[in-house]
């Protein structure tokens with residue numbers, strides 16, 4: 145079967161003054177449709193950078209990334225933003241919620257932007273918020289929420305579009321262990337019931353253990369890859 | 374020690390044959406603990422001697438010796454079980470894991486070998502954690518009654534494995550930095 149996400153020898157360099165930082169250094173990974181891949185690694189190992197590149201939020205310095213067969217380097221910025229909107233659900237480490245919108249509005253934003261505001265779309269947003277335990281905080285603004293609650297709104301927002309690919313950066317980082325477990329069970333459910341592909345970055349081994357495959361990064365390189373099933 | 378109280382606990386639920394206790398015990402321990410028939414019968418014998426358990430031959434029962442007996446808990450046994458259940462456990466997990474012992478006997482001037490062991494150990498812990506997580510998922514979806522305790526036992530396995538894993542990472546980081554500073558000293562002495 146053809147991979148849904150392929151990274152071929154991907155590198156990413158940042159220049160900071162005269163210093164060059166190799167955040168990613170020749171990473172090659174294949175992710176199959178419907179697979180749940182965990183990416184582990186110490187802080188600074190390149191996990192977030194990797195997720196940003198896969199999510200077409202940033203371009204690689206070298207190598208190529210294929211998303212559903214399309215080579216990202218050959219696409220225009222507009223084409224990349226279409227892919228982001230239509231194919232990918234992001235759960236960011238810093239939540240990226242809009243401060244002036246309520247939980248419900250934040251979670252409903254992707255569906256609104258995609259021109260999908262029918263009753264059933266709104267219903268699904270509400271269901272997602274309830275599933276992550278935010279059903280009673282629909283009208284709260286981000287500043288009225290704890291870190292863990294913002295994280296859950298961000299998760300509901302990512303899942304409300306039922307994207308083909310879910311990219312999650314430390315989705316349990318701000319949650320206590322019980323809530324973290326419930327969140328991971330929801331992600332697992334997305335994979336098993338809807339066949340969504342999940343790539344999750346985490347330094348938490350208990351979270352990583354939900355993956356079918358666990359990849360470990362160190363200094364921007366893949367140092368280990370193990371099948372968990 | 375806990376085989377003893379495990380058996381008392383099981384017999385407090387219902388009388389059982391010795392050979393049934395193996396399965397009941399392993400099930401109650403969430404599949405984490407395998408014991409053999411020998412351990413069960415030795416423990417049963419001493420529990421009977423102490424008057425905490427009694428074994429009765431059932432009329433028309435099959436088998437020979439131990440196998441014909443149905444064991445049940447005595448009132449003294451119930452008291453002993455209650456006393457044990459109420460007392461908190463005062464020792465933390467002993468550091469007698471084989472990994473610790475191996476580490477103690479590794480040659481510190483050969484960090485490669487230590488790293489290889491730690492990496493291999495990390496793989497194993499991760500795979501175990503993934504297996505446990507899958508079992509938790511199956512349990513979550515199953516219609517089994519009383520899922521909570523089994524789930525909590527698997528959580529205990531996960532938390533322990535996580536702690537061991539974090540300790541391994543910590544070892545690797547410390548050994549790395551010790552090695553780096555040794556190399557720096559060597560470079561300075563050369564220069």
Ligand SMILES: Nc1ncnc2c1ncn2[C@@H]1O[C@H](COP(=O)(O)OP(=O)(O)O)[C@@H](O)[C@H]1O
Nearest residue numbers: 158160165167186187188189190191192193194
């Ligand atoms: N925008 C940036 N500019 C400069 N350096 C960056 C930038 N983003 C990340 N880095 C550097 O790249 C490396 C990898 O960072 P990151 O991908 O965020 O790691 P992780 O998510 O694993 O903690 C780090 O050394 C970090 O300092």
Ligand SMILES: [Mg+2]
Nearest residue numbers: 191192193237
């Ligand atoms: Mg990060």
